[in-house]
Amino acid sequence: MATHIKTSMTDKQFLEKEIASWLNSPIRKMQFDSVRYYEGNHDILGHKRMVINEKGDLEENKNLVNNQIVDNQYSRAVDKKVNYFCGLPFTFDTKNKAYAEALNNYFTPKRRKKIKTAAKKAILGGKSWVFPYYEGESNELEYLVYPAESVLPFWADEEHTILDCAVHFYPVVVYNHNAEKEIVFKADIIHGGGMDKCIWEDGSLIPDPDAESGNYISVTNPDTGKVEEKNWGKIPFICFKGNENEIPLIKKVKCLQDALNTLHSNLMNAMEENVHNTVLVIHNYDGTNLGEFRKNLAAYQAIKVRGDGKVEPLKLEFDVSNAEIVEKLIRKAIIENAGCYDGKDERLSSTPNQLNIKSMYMDMDLDNNELISEFQAGFEELLYFINAYFANAGIGNFEGEKVDVIFNPDVLINESETIDNINKSADLSLETRIKMHPYVKDAEEELQRIKKEREEAMKQQDPYRNAFESQKNSGKGNEGGEPVNEE
Secondary structure (H helix, E strand, C coil): CCCCCCCCHHHHHHHHHHHHHHHCCHHHHHHHHHHHHHCCCCHHHHCCCEEECCCCCEEECCCCCCCCCCCCHHHHHHHHHHHHHCCEEEEEECCCHHHHHHHHHHCCHHHHHHHHHHHHHHHHHCEEEEEEEECCCCCCEEEEEEEHHHEEEEECCCCCCCEEEEEEEEEEEEECCCCCEEEEEEEEEEECCEEEEEEEECCEEEECCCCCCECCEEEECCCCCCEEEECCCCCCCEEEECCCCCCCCHHHHHHHHHHHHHHHHHHHHHHHCCCCCCCEEEECCCCCCHHHHHHHHHHHCCCCCCCCCEEEECCCCCCHHHHHHHHHHHHHHHHHHCCCCCCCCHHHCCCCCHHHHHHHCHHHHHHHHHHHHHHHHHHHHHHHHHHHHHHHCCCCCCCCCCCEEEEECCCCCCHHHHHHHHHHCCCCCHHHHHHHCCCCCCHHHHHHHHHHHHHHHHHHHCHHHHHHHHHHHHCCCCCCCCCCCCC
């Protein structure tokens, strides 16, 4: 079986040591935590109520109320950032109309959705990865999106812009010889000379017997009918960063999210504590078996007292008003640290002007502008492979053509104020004003409609032109095709 891993043990050992170190690294754990928190599996779900036992050690007390409430503001923040970034379809700005048309035709809704997936994974993990490949049957260029926690990159520069190689590490469920399910970890080593398919077993890389290593592209020669193996001019593995430092969003807000969950859980614990599970003070009942006393109280909800004996609860006061203040502070801190916006902001009351809306979106815009910058850099790499596909498929040779990828955030606007400002901008061209209009989705199509409407209006205002068009359409006129002279 062909493989591109050098036989030198030092190279193989280097990869094995790097993979083993990366699997248990803090950054990878953080990336997993980011996904876990987004899905709602927070640390509070493993919380236990602890007490000090007779030896002075902490131990779990299962008799206490133990609410485990998840108020997933982190998930909402991620969704807001992703939908703000990809809320409106991205567009291509190029002077070559054929190139723009080819790009728009290539990026179908399904492929555009993958870019949105890449953005979501980049926000969660600090970066995501796109792997372009040729689909076997259709022979079209497709691409897969991988999360940050599944890829170990090896960079050639400190800025993380030039990739030496990368390892795609992922689990696969297989059936063993006993027809039982088991998980096998596979490692695809991606480099300039192709891809090596390996299995990760007991800390070692073993060639995968069920997958073929080799080049990235298999092309059938139309003259000979033989399948030829080829490679790209670049490593087909593109990093789409969520931010310049590749920091997962969870690092900024995990402690705040945990504090919010704890606050809600403790508040519910305090509210649910009653005579059945709170602290009871027993007067003149020395020697009473407390376990039996609790059981009888829970069963009959009554006790007998004799003489001056009595039972009363030891109430632990919990100030709800203070909890509400703290909750507001934590929620606000999550929004600010996540670079998000508050949909219930007081600035949105009544009829907000555009300045208030921009102020509310300020933190979101700062993060979004950085995300746009990183994704435009990623698109520059992706377009290399798309252009090669266009050339190979006979769609057109667009190598060297300049194109800007425009991401259009779905921002809340005061539409009436925006339209009024556009109408007052008489010094701008019609095309520019049409592109800025909030109700226009396709500026070119709208300009064609305006042109057609104006032509129809001119026809109605010019009766001689209408008569000429009517004669022309009915076929009346002299043999030379000129209109008949009625004189």
